[in-house]
Amino acid sequence: MNKDFEKRSYAFEISAEQNENEVGVVTGRPIVYDSKTDIGLFDEVIERGALDGADLRDVRFLVNHDISRIPLARSRNNNANSTMQLMPDEQGLAIRVNLDVKNNSEARNLYSAIERGDVSGMSFMFAVDSDEWTDLESEHPTRHVKKISNVVEVSAVTFPAYEDTEISVRNKQALENAKLALESAKRSKEETLDSALELEKAKFEAIMKVR
Template sequence: MSKMISLPNKDEPIKRSFGLLDIRAVDDGTYIEGHPAVYDQRTNIGGWYNEIIERGAFDSCNFDDVLFCTNHDLMKIPLARSRRNNSNSTMQLQLDETGLYIRANLDAENNSEARTLYSAVKRKDIDGMSFIFYIDAEKWEDLESDMPTRRIQKIKRVIEVSAVNFPAYTGTDINARDRTALDNARQALENARSQLDNSKDELELLKLKNLLLMKG
């Protein structure tokens, strides 16, 4: 039977990538649409552990201000933006059966970067999406194994979604693309295992105390 341990909330933002990106153009604008996050997909994180976003993880999520960028380049002007997901926003977000769905309206006529991205996606040169988020609740399984599983149960906030060059979150891609993300993944696993060890130590101490009380 697998062992499970609940962990406290995390304060650091996390990036995750998925290879699902659809695109279409309509008469009144240029739109990119797709799923930056999907439910129930087992993804290997840098060779350290598997991760699953559980269905319902976004139900209480804060989507008050979400940027749309390319390759998580937050230093550049966003190509679209959702503010409280209102009708005037240039990006709309929606939860569906697959996961988190977005539809971004790009100003391809006046913004050369938007035009370049639209062309790259249409040509399938870019075919993945990713998002940056904060975790509110999670569980770990099989922490004592070589490949544990992290289940993300609740996501607190999404701050950005991106069209990305490398949607597959393999060890090679993440190492080449984002060393910080790989280090964060390793640290998350080490923290989880440390808490598991502490729980074991507390249990052994409690057993010892009970044994001393019985002898006394």
Template sequence: MGNKNSKIDTAKIVTRCFAVRDFRAASAISAKGDDEDSDERELSGHAAVFDSVTSIGGWWNEIIARGAFDTCDFDDVLFFVNHMQNKIPLARSRRNNGNSTMQLSIDDVGLFMNARIDTTNNNEASALYSAINRGDISGMSFCFCVSDDSWTGLDTDTPTRTINAISKVFEVSAVNEPAYDLTDISARDKQALENAKQALENVRSQELENSKRAKEINMLKIKNKILGGI
């Protein structure tokens, strides 16, 4: 589990979207063993996919590594539509137990979710169930906090960021416009693009500083070796 005592840096909280090829809507089984008397319907699919390359605003490519969720905190995860966090969640996972209306699990593909939604008493749940069933909505997204990452190709136009560890997942959403194999940040979202650009510039600046320090240390070692030999 993640370190719950440490403060969460909101600058590190990010959202990623994926087109879910296995996003499904199905009837839930009632206590009677059939689905006719149940007010609930089930939605399932992968909110995150391992080893899939996603372009972040055209600034860098990003990959979620296998094992990234190994120490992740799933204590309280909400399920929304289009990240509308001001609305009542359609499902919720509390400590990821069997009594919750949403369960999360890690498999060979990535982060899998299964949610039970009330389509009888909740109009938004009913509309979402219909949209997924018709294929009008086929994307999922999740909001999370990165605790460890690594970069390659920082000297190229499009470097690659590998997310090695995710400390917490806050929410999962069904989304209208997924971005699997496309650009994760919409060109219309200027602030998100600026944030992506600044994040990359910060990483490149740090990498340059580290490189300069390494060269200085190496030169000192050479100098000491030469002086030591006199």
């Protein structure tokens, strides 16, 4: 829990249906593998298998990441009694949420908005355990998230796009953390190159001395 949490959003697969028990069922996919997304400073790809071993023991379902509101569903150890089921698969993470549309007005409002298509995106809050950077020499490198340590919350979101202005306002600290990680990766690559050059120089000088 000491890691910095980040938020990512997708305009991807959220739909509503209702069963015979007057429960509004929402299905969606808040995490998508192998999908390159421009988040402003860089592109990001969540690599296939990044959720393997991730902590999914306690995940809430919210609207627009609003932690001041009561969760509309929750997955505890992903057991059968949970009001949200988590389904990691080869594409990422799918969810199935049971909304109490009969007794909860907020759940009923969200269900209606999804059914009408007014809410069409999903987002999740997560912590990264391992990542790699490519194209660091370019103006727009790519971050590859190799391993997600845990997911604490998923949301239905009104604005799922990764627009720079929206991220900078909504998630400024996470963006700053990503910027620092990018700068650190670039410095590490430069130091590696410098070390390699020094090694080659030392080898050359040693050869010249032998001669």
